[in-house]
C-alpha cells in the first residue's frame with residue numbers, strides 16, 4: 001500500500017487583488033520525500049511555500065495535511081504550525097541570544113521541553129551542522145553560512161514533520177554555500193520531509209526525489225531529477241535550464 005501523502009496541494013490559487021500569482025497548483029509530498037522547487041524569480045515559488053505554511057491564505061483550492069484540509073474551521077492550526085517549519089533566506093536568528101540559546105529557547109518556550117533535555121537536543125543538532133564550536137557565540141560574530149546552519153539546527157530542534165526552505169543559500173557568499181547544502185543533504189538522509197526552493201541545480205539534482213519547475217504561477221513540469229534535468233519536456237523548462245546547466 002502507498003503511504004498517504006503528508007501534504008496534498010489541490011487546485012491551489014493565490015491572488016493579490018486582481019493579480020493572480022498562483023493558478024491551479026497540484027502536487028503531493030510523501031513522507032520522507034525531498035521536493036525541490038525551481039523556476040525564475042517571480043514565478044511564485046515563495047508564495048507557494050507561504051501558502052503551505054499559512055503565512056499567506058490561499059484564495060482558491062485546498063491544502064491537505066495528512067488528508068485534512070488546513071483551511072477547515074476545526075483544523076488544529078497550532079499543531080500544524082509546530083509540524084511545519086521554515087528556513088528563510090534571511091536567517092532571522094535572535095541577535096541577543098547565543099547560538100546555543102537560539103536553539104534551546106524555542107524548545108523550552110514553544111514545546112515546553114525541560115531545559116536539560118532541550119540543551120542536549122540542541123548540542124546534538126549543532127554538532128550535526130558543524131556549529132558545535134560556536135555554541136557561545138552571538139549571531140553577529142558568525143558568517144552568513146554559519147548563521148544559516150544555526151537557523152537550520154533551530155528549525156530541526158522543533159521536530160517538524162515537514163521543513164520548508166526558501167532559497168536558504170541565496171544570501172550567502174559563494175564559499176559558504178556548500179557547508180549549508182551539506183547540512184541540508186545530511187538532514188535529507190535522516191528521513192525528514194523537505195520542500196526546498198532553490199537555485200542550486202546540483203543540489204536539486206542530487207538530493208531531491210522530485211523536482212517541481214514553476215513558471216508564471218503554474219507547475220510547468222514535475223518529475224524525477226532525471227526527467228527534469230536530462231529530459232525536460234517543456235520549452236520553458238529547457239530554456240530555464242540552459243541558464244544553469
Ligand code: ADP
Nearest residue numbers: 016019021039040041042043044045046047048
Ligand atoms: P518567487 O519566489 O518565485 O521569486 P514570489 O512568490 O515571491 O516569486 O512572487 C510571485 C509574484 O507574486 C511576483 O509577481 C510578486 O510581485 C507577487 N507577490 C508576492 N507577494 C506579494 C504580496 N504580498 N503582495 C502583492 N504581490 C505579491
Ligand code: MG
Nearest residue numbers: 045046047167
Ligand atoms: Mg522567492
